[in-house]
Amino acid sequence: MSKRILVIEDETNWQELFKDLLYEMGYKAEVAESFKKAEAFLQNSRYDLILTDVCLDQKKFTLDCQNFLYALHHRLPALPVIAITGKRLTPPEMWSLSQSGVVDFIYKREFRVTDFRRSVQNALQKTSPTSRLNSNSCKYGVFISYSHRNKEWVQNWLLSELERADIKACIDFRDFRPGVPMLHEMERAVIQSRKTLIILTPDYFKSQPAAFETILVQAIDPAAQYRRLIPLLLEPCELPLRIRQLAYIDFTAHNDAKLQLQRLIEAIKSDPEPFLS
Numbered sequence: 001m002s003k004r005i006l007v008i009e010d011e012t013n014w015q016e017l018f019k020d021l022l023y024e025m026g027y028k029a030e031v032a033e034s035f036k037k038a039e040a041f042l043q044n045s046r047y048d049l050i051l052t053d054v055c056l057d058q059k060k061f062t063l064d065c066q067n068f069l070y071a072l073h074h075r076l077p078a079l080p081v082i083a084i085t086g087k088r089l090t091p092p093e094m095w096s097l098s099q100s101g102v103v104d105f106i107y108k109r110e111f112r113v114t115d116f117r118r119s120v121q122n123a124l125q126k127t128s129p130t131s132r133l134n135s136n137s138c139k140y141g142v143f144i145s146y147s148h149r150n151k152e153w154v155q156n157w158l159l160s161e162l163e164r165a166d167i168k169a170c171i172d173f174r175d176f177r178p179g180v181p182m183l184h185e186m187e188r189a190v191i192q193s194r195k196t197l198i199i200l201t202p203d204y205f206k207s208q209p210a211a212f213e214t215i216l217v218q219a220i221d222p223a224a225q226y227r228r229l230i231p232l233l234l235e236p237c238e239l240p241l242r243i244r245q246l247a248y249i250d251f252t253a254h255n256d257a258k259l260q261l262q263r264l265i266e267a268i269k270s271d272p273e274p275f276l277s
Contacts, residue, residue, distance in 0.1 A: 003027045003124055004045065008038045008052035009084070014108070018051060021116060035068040042072070049123050050081040051106075054089070054097065061085070061093045069100035080123040082106060088184075094191065105191060110180075140170040142230075142268045143193035145210055147203035150234060154199060165265045182209065195228055195268050200248070201235040214243070230267050 003026075007018045010033045022029040030045075032038035034056065041047075050072070054065045069081065081101045083089075086108040089097070094105065104119045118139075142162065146154045155173065162169050170193050176185040186209060190196055196214075204210050214229070231239075231248035249264045251257060 003048040005029045005049045005051060005120075006038060006041055006045075006047045007031045008033075008035065008050065008056075010034065010053065010056045014053070014084075021113065022120070025117060025120065027120075035064055038068070047079065049120065050079060050101075051084060051120075052081060053084045053086075055085050055087050060087065061089060061097075066096060066100070069097065069102070073099075073101035077101070082119055082123055084108065091187075138192055138194045139168075140175075140189070140193040141167040142195045142197050143170040143189040144197050144199070145214065146199035147201055147207050147210060149203040150199055150201055153234070158199075161261060162265070162268070165269075167265065167268055195230050197230045197232055197264075197268070198243075200231055200233045200237060200239065200243070202237045205237065205240070227267070227270065230264070232264065 005022055005027050007015065007022075007029055009015050009018065009031060015031045015033075019029045019031060030041060032041050038050075038052070052065075052069075054061050054069075056062075056065070072079065072081070079101060080103045082104045083097050083102045084106045088107075089105070097105075103123050106116060106119060144154060144159070155171070159169055159171060170189045172185070172189075175189070176182070198204065198210070198214055229246065231243055231246050232251060233239075233248050234251050236252055249260050249267070251260050253260075
């Protein structure tokens with residue numbers, strides 16, 4: 001039986017594009033122009049996926065959207081949602097959406113058909129709330145955040161060791177798209193990676209981009225329930241309180257590098273279900 005997808009979108013051109021792409025993928029799509037109309041559809045039909053613009057009527061992320069998604073997630077917790085937006089969302093907004101069943105984000109200004117198809121297929125594979133955070137919902141296993149003074153160690157040793165362990169890593173020099181603002185690429189890397197690995201050295205804390213990446217991860221997972229942030233201590237340094245509270249991988253003892261590398265690989269591959277009950 002063909003999967004049924006509800007598209008919540010008020011712009012005609014995007015409505016037609018989404019419907020055409022979903023039809024080509026073999027899915028049945030219905031369109032609601034507002035959250036009120038979407039509720040009427042949901043009262044009468046069962047859907048396998050929701051695609052929703054979170055900024056209808058060209059507005060910012062609104063309380064109406066938040067309330068709709070919260071109620072939907074409460075009523076149908078296993079129903080995955082893909083958030084679509086033409087505007088940049090703040091980390092707290094993304095965190096709020098992720099807690100309301102959103103498994104992926106599609107930005108209209110960066111829209112690509114291949115990414116859209118991948119997002120839809122991945123979302124349809126999710127069958128429970130906890131499975132939404134597994135590796136299938138992310139493009140990368142880990143995003144590596146580091147100071148460029150440690151570039152040689154990261155690129156020549158760490159990256160090769162992780163990829164030898166079959167971990168798909170996101171790293172700036174290879175995976176950031178040319179011509180896109182750096183802050184946007186940092187945000188994308190964090191959101192599309194199951195984990196973010198921060199390489200801790202005195203120079204790391206002098207880097208404004210590195211600080212942004214760390215704060216972004218902690219805004220998405222503020223209580224560290226999903227262990228999305230993995231600290232790796234490469235050189236002794238004074239850790240800020242927000243990092244000090246987390247257990248870290250210690251690479252300062254070089255004779256123990258093999259054990260620490262194994263701990264790191266296991267942490268990256270670990271189940272992202274929350275450790276808190």
